[in-house]
Every structure is written in C-alpha cells, then in structure tokens.
Amino acid sequence: MSFASTLVQGKGVGSDVGVALLGHGTVGKQVLRFIGDNGDDLAHRIGGRIVVKGVAVGNPDKHKDDVPAELLTTDAEALIERDDVDIVVEVIGGIDYPRKLILKALNAGKSVVTANKALVAAHSQELAEAADKAGVDLYFEAAVAAAIPVVGPLRRSLAGDQVEQVMGIVNGTTNFILDAMDTTGADYDTMLKKAMELGYAEADPTADVEGHDAASKAAILASLAFHTRVSFDDVYCEGISKVTADDVEAAKQAGYTIKLLACCERITAPDGTEKVSARVHPTLVPRSHPLASVSKSFNAVFVEAEAAGRLMFYGNGAGGAPTASAVLGDLVGAARNKVHGGRAPGESTYANLPIADFGEISTRYHVDMEVHDRVGVLAEVSKVFSDKGVSLRTVRQEESDDSARLIVVTHTAREADLAATVEALKNLEAVTAVNSVLRLEGE
Amino acid sequence: MSFASTLVQGKGVGSDVGVALLGHGTVGKQVLRFIGDNGDDLAHRIGGRIVVKGVAVGNPDKHKDDVPAELLTTDAEALIERDDVDIVVEVIGGIDYPRKLILKALNAGKSVVTANKALVAAHSQELAEAADKAGVDLYFEAAVAAAIPVVGPLRRSLAGDQVEQVMGIVNGTTNFILDAMDTTGADYDTMLKKAMELGYAEADPTADVEGHDAASKAAILASLAFHTRVSFDDVYCEGISKVTADDVEAAKQAGYTIKLLACCERITAPDGTEKVSARVHPTLVPRSHPLASVSKSFNAVFVEAEAAGRLMFYGNGAGGAPTASAVLGDLVGAARNKVHGGRAPGESTYANLPIADFGEISTRYHVDMEVHDRVGVLAEVSKVFSDKGVSLRTVRQEESDDSARLIVVTHTAREADLAATVEALKNLEAVTAVNSVLRLEGE
Structure with a gap:
C-alpha cells in the first residue's frame, strides 16, 4: 500500500500536496489507512494528490509493521521543515510538545490540522495569530465531538446568524457512565469500573470524569459561537464524580435525566452588558429534550440561534475512525486551499465580550x-x-x-x-x- | 433602518460587498431584516460591509412599507447587471424565471446564493458549469432542510470520508401529517386538513404530499454525498396520500412509525458495479431509530459514513427565519470569498456513478x-x-x-x-x- 493517492489523469488533478503526520496512535493510524485506501477519491475532491511525506513517532519500532520504514521518523521538527511538506496534521495529544510543533509549522507557512482540544482551548490566541501572520489555515474540527460537524457549522453555516446558546454532551466517557447509572440504578463507582472494563474510560479517568475534557470543548464552542476568545481557564467546571445513585433516581422521578453538559451562552448583565458564559456541570435535562435521548458514549451538540431556531448535531464523539473523519475533512479543506487558493475563515474574536462571573x-x-x-x-x-x-x-x-x-x-x-x-x-x-x-x- | 451594515473601523473591515436580493417574500423579508439588524456583526465576520443595492419584486407597492423605495425594482435583470452588485441572492422560487436570472448573474461573474431546491435539483449541471466558467460561487445550503447545516457538512466536513447512506426527513408538511396520524390515529384527509388550517400545508399541497419537494432534496443530497450528478428525474418518488390510518396502526403494533424518507445510498449491483440510488417514499422506521422521534414539522438528516459512523442533523427544515439563516450563512461565505479571495468547493461529480434502476x-x-x-x-x-x-x-x-x-x-x-x-x-x-x-x- 502506498500512502499517496494514485496519480489521477484528468482536469485539475495535478499538484501534489505534501503532508506531515505527527503521531501514529489510534487516530493517526486511521488517517493513514484512509489516505491509502481512498487516495483517488481525495485527489478528485481536492484537485491534487495527498502525499504523506513522513510520520513522526516516538518509537519507530512500534510502528514499522504499519508504516513504510522510509516514512517513519523521530524528528518531527525536521519533517515539518521539509520543503515538500505543505500541511501538518497533529494527532499526538498533550499540550507543550504539540504546541511547539504546531507553532513551528505555522511560522514556516504550513497549514495545520489538529485534533487537539486541550491545546486549542489553552492557546487559541497564540495559534490563531501565528496562522494569521503566515496566512495559512488552522483547522480543528476533530477537537470537538470528533466526526460530528460542529466547528464547521458554527464557523460557516451559522456565520450569518446570532447564536444564543450552545449546549453539548461532548464527553463520551461521562455520558456512558451517567446513562448506565440512569438505566441500571447502579452507583457511580460501579459504572466507572464498568466503563473502564469496556474501554470507555481510561486508566486515569480524571480528565473525563472531572469535566476537564468537556471544559476544553466548551471553551472552543463558546469562542466560535460568540466570536470571543474563551479559554479553558474561563470555563466553570464540575465533574460527575459526586453524582450519586440517589441523585439519578430523584431526577428520574421528577422527569429528568442527568447529563454532563457543556453550556455556553450569551447573557445580559443587569447593567445591560452582554457577556459570555461557559460552564460544565452535571445537569438535569427534561426527558423530552433531544439531549436526554443521547445514550451510551454518543455525543450531541444543541445550538439555539436567533434565525435558525434549535438545531442538534448528533453522532460518535470519540474513537479513532470518527476522529479521523473530522481530521480528513479538514485535511481536504486545507489541501483545496493549497491547490486553489483561499483560506478558511480564521479565528473570529471581534465581539470580544467579557466573560461572565459564574455567580452572574x-x-x-x-x-x-x-x-x-x-x-x-x-x-x-x-x-x-x-x-x-x-x-x-x-x-x-x-x-x-x-x-x-x-x-x-x-x-x-x-x-x-x-x-x-x-x-x-x-x-x-x-x-x-x-x-x-x-x-x-x-x- | 439602513440595509447596509454600519461602516466599521478596524483592521480588514473596509470593502463593501454589493448584494442584489431577488424576491421579498417570507424568506427575503427575514434576510433583509437580519442584514439591517446585524450588519455590524456580519461586517466583522466578512471583513467588509454587506450593502443591499436593490430588491427585485413583482409588485413594488406591496413591499413599500418594508423596503426603502429607492431599493425596490421590478427589473431584476438590470439590478443583477449593476457594476456594484457582487452577489445575487435568489429567494423567488419557481424554476424558469430564477434559472434565467441566476445564469445571468453567474455569467456576469457574480456569486449566487439560492434557496431554490427545485431549480438546483433540476438544473445543477447548467448552473455549476456557469459558476465554474466564471470562477464564482454557487451556494445553496437553504435548499435542503433550511437552517439545518447539511450541504456544508457533506461538501466540507465529510469531504475526507466515504458516505454510504443519507436518509432524511426533509419535508415538514408530510412529517406533520404523519406524526399527527401516528399520535391521534386519525386518517390522512383529516390531518391534511388540520395541516392546512395550521399553515403547515399550502392550499395546493401536491408538491409536499406527493413527495416532489422531498425528491428535489433527495437529488441534491445524493449528488453531494456520492459526487455524482443526480437530478430530480432520477429520484423514485411516492407521496403519503395513500397512507391510511390502518397502515399507521399496523406499523405501530409492529414497533414502527411511518415517515416520508428521502433515502440516498450507494449500492453494489450483482456484477460489482457501484451505483447510486435516490428515492422518496413512506417508510417504516423502528421507533428506537433517531429519525422516529422527529416530530411535528421538524426535519432531520441521518448520514452514515465509513469513518464517521452515524451522524444526525436535526432542526427546523422550513420557515422564513430558518431558511434565512442558511441563506445568510452562504452570503457571509460568498462575501468572505469576494473580500479575501478563494472559492467554495464547487460541484463535485467526478465519481459519476450510474443511477440504479429502482428495481435494483x-x-x-x-x-x-x-x-x-x-x-x-x-x-x-x-x-x-x-x-x-x-x-x-x-x-x-x-x-x-x-x-x-x-x-x-x-x-x-x-x-x-x-x-x-x-x-x-x-x-x-x-x-x-x-x-x-x-x-x-x-x-
């Protein structure tokens, strides 16, 4: 298998687009597989071939069965700097190391596609400024709810509307646990254990169950929805580890189900000032609400906008293939821009609304x-x-x-x-x- | 009120983008109102002001209370031709007249935003070729399911994935009638009458109840999903007028609900040929399926893709404001491209798959x-x-x-x-x- 799409004869399909893949874990493997399997299709959609120039990993030995030896490298920085690399795809995770690599890529005039919610939520300003300065694209659809198109709809489809509220179930681990508690009546510890056994929760589940992962996504959603920079630190965050079987039962009796929601809204302070609030906490949702029926590890994002009214986006919010779908959609977008010119809409923070205190x-x-x-x-x-x-x-x-x-x-x-x-x-x-x-x- | 956004001081917000609005009905009114109310926001998002240069209508007297007299005109063609018009927004409806106007606009190098499903489903090739030749944008998010982002996600977010199936409830009138039949046990005629009384069905409901409206949307969805030109005439179409209260009751007893679905899928013929099928018909859907709980006049589109898995998009599929939301999103996109350069992804029909016979x-x-x-x-x-x-x-x-x-x-x-x-x-x-x-x- 070659990790370049076959050269396609025909109009407009000529230029190669060189891609550096940083990371070859669950998501990276799927991205690579898809480029290998569907390269011709991608080439037609882009108007040029995607050619993977290298795959940066920590330990090449662990990946040599899946990736041709000549593509594997431990030197991510040298790979990024290669003249034939146009787009850098980051699927490593973490913050400091990928931040350094992405800034290097942007500063070198390469467009970047990343799935890294923690990084985007913590350093959006720095990354956006570097992308703007270089006039390149910074795409991160995969950072929120994996394959579910949310970033794109907020950036583009709703760009002419006024978003009033975004509420999302954006963490599959916690939704699995809460849904299982609701269905079985079991307590939190039992269902956390079950989630771990089934692979829905990691060995150290803190980032999921304490809401940090959802808070990163809330920051990104609020930023996009309200054209205001909202960082991870601006998000009030409360996890699900204190939710008891009694809470779930009481909610049930009152006609509600408990979900960990990321709630982003525009509020008007008593003095008339418009402010933005982003928060993550266990939330009672009426059983008749579309979000109530989002079961297992599924994700859903509910948007209310002035003209559009209520919209909901539903699907797989995690996993290798669904995350790869979002990465590949962004990659096609960035590659189209390389071939045909143009840029994706960049960061939009003109509204610059103050962040509401949680008490407000x-x-x-x-x-x-x-x-x-x-x-x-x-x-x-x-x-x-x-x-x-x-x-x-x-x-x-x-x-x-x-x-x-x-x-x-x-x-x-x-x-x-x-x-x-x-x-x-x-x-x-x-x-x-x-x-x-x-x-x-x-x- | 001025139908131009206020001139905004600040970086990058300078150029005006001239817009011709063709039609001032339910949708056109909302588009105009929104530009008037939120022009500053739009200007920031675009990097330039939207300035409405004229509104073409059949009878200016009917609109003079809502639109400044100097903007009203009956001469749509002259308005399109004006040098200061960059983008043409068509919300007239019908086929022949808007087709002529849109072709005129595209041939004159103006980008076009339309909400016209019937036109796009019938004449996509002609329109796409004209847009390609002129190197301008042709946007039509509002043509399918109004404010629900579907065209954008299929064109962009899922551009790196392989869509296998699209199933949608894309007509609010028929969903209202079927949902009411399911809920009350009443027959079709009774609920059609109720839909008319409540304004969910038009005086002549044929296009809705016989599935023609849904078939136009099926053609558009199948074209986008499978990178193949699928026209209205390629869609098998069966409406809901023959669905009886007995059918609904029998379906209910077996655990199903009846929905008018637009089903688009890629199928493999016995000889291994890949083909595309698009069809609209009353369909039994298991009550546990996400589409089953789409009630009243809501719309939803369910997409299954290889990597993304199952996604669903839900919301208001009709109405002045929701349709205007989609039109405005497209208008912002086209205006951004005018200001910053670049083009939206155009028609993609490279796959050119044969249309399956309905018997297949x-x-x-x-x-x-x-x-x-x-x-x-x-x-x-x-x-x-x-x-x-x-x-x-x-x-x-x-x-x-x-x-x-x-x-x-x-x-x-x-x-x-x-x-x-x-x-x-x-x-x-x-x-x-x-x-x-x-x-x-x-x-």
Whole structure:
C-alpha cells in the first residue's frame, strides 16, 4: 500500500500536496489507512494528490509493521521543515510538545490540522495569530465531538446568524457512565469500573470524569459561537464524580435525566452588558429534550440561534475512525486551499465580550436536602430561599422515621443567590444536610 | 433602518460587498431584516460591509412599507447587471424565471446564493458549469432542510470520508401529517386538513404530499454525498396520500412509525458495479431509530459514513427565519470569498456513478393483505414470496368473520422481486386485496 493517492489523469488533478503526520496512535493510524485506501477519491475532491511525506513517532519500532520504514521518523521538527511538506496534521495529544510543533509549522507557512482540544482551548490566541501572520489555515474540527460537524457549522453555516446558546454532551466517557447509572440504578463507582472494563474510560479517568475534557470543548464552542476568545481557564467546571445513585433516581422521578453538559451562552448583565458564559456541570435535562435521548458514549451538540431556531448535531464523539473523519475533512479543506487558493475563515474574536462571573449566570436548580421532620420546617426552608430572592417551583417531601428529605426545584435564579441560599440552608438548624445541588437546563 | 451594515473601523473591515436580493417574500423579508439588524456583526465576520443595492419584486407597492423605495425594482435583470452588485441572492422560487436570472448573474461573474431546491435539483449541471466558467460561487445550503447545516457538512466536513447512506426527513408538511396520524390515529384527509388550517400545508399541497419537494432534496443530497450528478428525474418518488390510518396502526403494533424518507445510498449491483440510488417514499422506521422521534414539522438528516459512523442533523427544515439563516450563512461565505479571495468547493461529480434502476435497490417490506380465511392460505401466500426469492421475517394474521388480514414483514429483498411478488399475490385466488406495500429502513 502506498500512502499517496494514485496519480489521477484528468482536469485539475495535478499538484501534489505534501503532508506531515505527527503521531501514529489510534487516530493517526486511521488517517493513514484512509489516505491509502481512498487516495483517488481525495485527489478528485481536492484537485491534487495527498502525499504523506513522513510520520513522526516516538518509537519507530512500534510502528514499522504499519508504516513504510522510509516514512517513519523521530524528528518531527525536521519533517515539518521539509520543503515538500505543505500541511501538518497533529494527532499526538498533550499540550507543550504539540504546541511547539504546531507553532513551528505555522511560522514556516504550513497549514495545520489538529485534533487537539486541550491545546486549542489553552492557546487559541497564540495559534490563531501565528496562522494569521503566515496566512495559512488552522483547522480543528476533530477537537470537538470528533466526526460530528460542529466547528464547521458554527464557523460557516451559522456565520450569518446570532447564536444564543450552545449546549453539548461532548464527553463520551461521562455520558456512558451517567446513562448506565440512569438505566441500571447502579452507583457511580460501579459504572466507572464498568466503563473502564469496556474501554470507555481510561486508566486515569480524571480528565473525563472531572469535566476537564468537556471544559476544553466548551471553551472552543463558546469562542466560535460568540466570536470571543474563551479559554479553558474561563470555563466553570464540575465533574460527575459526586453524582450519586440517589441523585439519578430523584431526577428520574421528577422527569429528568442527568447529563454532563457543556453550556455556553450569551447573557445580559443587569447593567445591560452582554457577556459570555461557559460552564460544565452535571445537569438535569427534561426527558423530552433531544439531549436526554443521547445514550451510551454518543455525543450531541444543541445550538439555539436567533434565525435558525434549535438545531442538534448528533453522532460518535470519540474513537479513532470518527476522529479521523473530522481530521480528513479538514485535511481536504486545507489541501483545496493549497491547490486553489483561499483560506478558511480564521479565528473570529471581534465581539470580544467579557466573560461572565459564574455567580452572574442564571439557571434553575434541583436542591436535595435532609430536614428535621417537624412542624414549620417547610416554612423555615422556604423563607431562606425567598430571602435570597430564589423562588420555588416545586417542593417534594419524602418522610422516613423522624427525618425527612426535601427536594426543591427553583425557578430561574442567579447562581450567586443560589449559592448564598445553600450557605444559609447549611446554617439552618432544621436542615441536617444538603445532599446535592444540581442545575437544570433545557426547558 | 439602513440595509447596509454600519461602516466599521478596524483592521480588514473596509470593502463593501454589493448584494442584489431577488424576491421579498417570507424568506427575503427575514434576510433583509437580519442584514439591517446585524450588519455590524456580519461586517466583522466578512471583513467588509454587506450593502443591499436593490430588491427585485413583482409588485413594488406591496413591499413599500418594508423596503426603502429607492431599493425596490421590478427589473431584476438590470439590478443583477449593476457594476456594484457582487452577489445575487435568489429567494423567488419557481424554476424558469430564477434559472434565467441566476445564469445571468453567474455569467456576469457574480456569486449566487439560492434557496431554490427545485431549480438546483433540476438544473445543477447548467448552473455549476456557469459558476465554474466564471470562477464564482454557487451556494445553496437553504435548499435542503433550511437552517439545518447539511450541504456544508457533506461538501466540507465529510469531504475526507466515504458516505454510504443519507436518509432524511426533509419535508415538514408530510412529517406533520404523519406524526399527527401516528399520535391521534386519525386518517390522512383529516390531518391534511388540520395541516392546512395550521399553515403547515399550502392550499395546493401536491408538491409536499406527493413527495416532489422531498425528491428535489433527495437529488441534491445524493449528488453531494456520492459526487455524482443526480437530478430530480432520477429520484423514485411516492407521496403519503395513500397512507391510511390502518397502515399507521399496523406499523405501530409492529414497533414502527411511518415517515416520508428521502433515502440516498450507494449500492453494489450483482456484477460489482457501484451505483447510486435516490428515492422518496413512506417508510417504516423502528421507533428506537433517531429519525422516529422527529416530530411535528421538524426535519432531520441521518448520514452514515465509513469513518464517521452515524451522524444526525436535526432542526427546523422550513420557515422564513430558518431558511434565512442558511441563506445568510452562504452570503457571509460568498462575501468572505469576494473580500479575501478563494472559492467554495464547487460541484463535485467526478465519481459519476450510474443511477440504479429502482428495481435494483434492496430493502425490507411490510405487506398488508386481505386473504380468505381457510386452511392452506398461509402456505399458498408463503410460496408466492419464496418463488420470487423473497424470504419472510414475520407474519401476523388477524381474523374477522370469514376473511383474514395477513401482514408480512420480509427480509431484505430486491425491489424487482418484491414487485413481482405483489403482482403474483394480486392474481392469487386466496388473496382478495393487497392493502399496502411499505418499505422499511433503519434496522
């Protein structure tokens, strides 16, 4: 097998486009396989052949069965610098090393395709400036929800609309765990273990279960949606490791399912200032909402825009082949631009909206607490909410012996007011414990 | 209100892009309103101002309250020819007149954005050749499923993948009617009437209910997905006007819902030739399939690709604002190309696959018939199926007095074999009527 598409006779199919592949793991292997298998098709779509000039890896011995020896190299920098390399595809992962390599590529006038959400979320400004300066493309569709087209639709299809909200299930590991908890009633630890056994969770699952992976994607989605630079550090992030079987059951009884959502929205502060908020947290979603039926490790991104209304994009949000699909789509785009001229829309941060403090956002809350089972408790608890300006929508009480469980769903309230309410509840004699505070979206 | 975005100070925002708007109906009004309201944003995203140079309508008096008099004109051709018009937006509808105008625009070197599915499905070759010759853009995201990004994802995001199948609910009127039949048990005529009352169906609903509108979209989707020119005339088309309340009920009992699907697929003929099939017909979809839960007048397009796996795009498939969203996204794209250079990917028909005869496609079937209620009938009927090479998956019999109803679901069979089976069944003494033959997809 040759990792160059066959030379195709015919109009417009002539120029070669040299590609350096950095990394040959799960995604890199699929990218290489696809170029080998479907090179003719790609050549027709591009108007020129994709020719892989080299594959940079840490240990060539581990890859010599899959990649011709003459393509393997440990010297990624030298590969990037080669005159016959036009486009650099980065599928290594990590931050510091790929950052250095991508900057080197951009500074050398090579377009870059990357699947690296952590890098893009942390260093978008630096990367975008380097791409702009060199007049080359920086593509990263694969960084959010793998094969599901999200970056492209936000950058292009919705470029004439005003996006108001983006809510996404953008992490397959956590969705698998929460979906399994919802379906079986089992607890978090059991289902995390199962996710590990089935390969849905890594040996160290921290980045997934604590929401860091989703937070990187939230930063990217918010940046694109609101034409504002939003970095990983700007995203409020809360993972799923504290979600209990009780939470899931209580949500179920109230008609909700719990999902780890990346929520990005444009909000208007009391003084009229428009701000951007991006946050990741376990969220109650009504079972009738399209996001509620996203099961297993699937991903979905829900977008609400002024003219378009509500849109949803659904599919495989991880895995070698789905991620490779997005990388290859970007590669074809960058290669077309090399052959025919033109550039993809670059970073758009003109709106430059301030990032809202987490306390400024407004949503609804599901508060689960233990209270003493005596006359007047409900009145005391209700007063705490109303004193802080939080109004209640539903109250459910479950009794057992001399204690009672009180589950409250609020109307829309400010996060800061809710936080103050929870502090006050904890200090209230009638409340023995605040079991959980979960946010509620999608109504 | 000025229908030009305010001049924006800042880097790269300088050049004006002149736009001619042809048509000022439901969609045109929203396009104009959005340019007026959000011109500054568009200017930033484009790197230049959108300036509407004129709005061509049939009767200016009808529009003078919404459009400044100096912009209104009845002379669309003169407007297109103006030197300061760079991009022509066509939202008139119909075929012959907009075809003439769009060709005029392309031949004059102006990029074109159109929402006209019927025109694109009927004349894509002519339009694409004119755009290629002039080196300008021809965009038509709004032609399929309005605001739902489908054309863009197929043209760009999936450009490195191999699409195997596209199945879509791409007509809101018929989905509204079928969904209402499914929910209420009412018959077709009742729900068509309700759709008309609620504004979901037009006074003459033929194009919608007979599947012509969906067939235009199927032609466009198949062309994009398989890099092959597929025209409206290549699409097998069967509407929903013959779907009965009995069909819906029988489907429901078997765990399906009936949807009008546009099915586009790549099939391999017995001799190994790859072919393309595009068809529109009422289809049984398992209730667990993502398309089954697409209710009311919503649209959804389901794509299966080799690397990406299964994707679904969901949203508003019609209406003034959602259609305008897609038109505006295209307009921003065409304007960016005017300002910065470059062209959108043009028509890609290199694969040039033959169109399969309808008899060559394979699917599963749900056949509902009346039979005599006597010994041996099931054996006779089964023999007809097996003689024609169609194997049965399930058989359900319902008895009443001296007749019986037999509902058969087949395994995958060739359309030609199934058609021959149905002919033979009609000639069988034991069969008094073949009530319906419905295809089944999504398993």
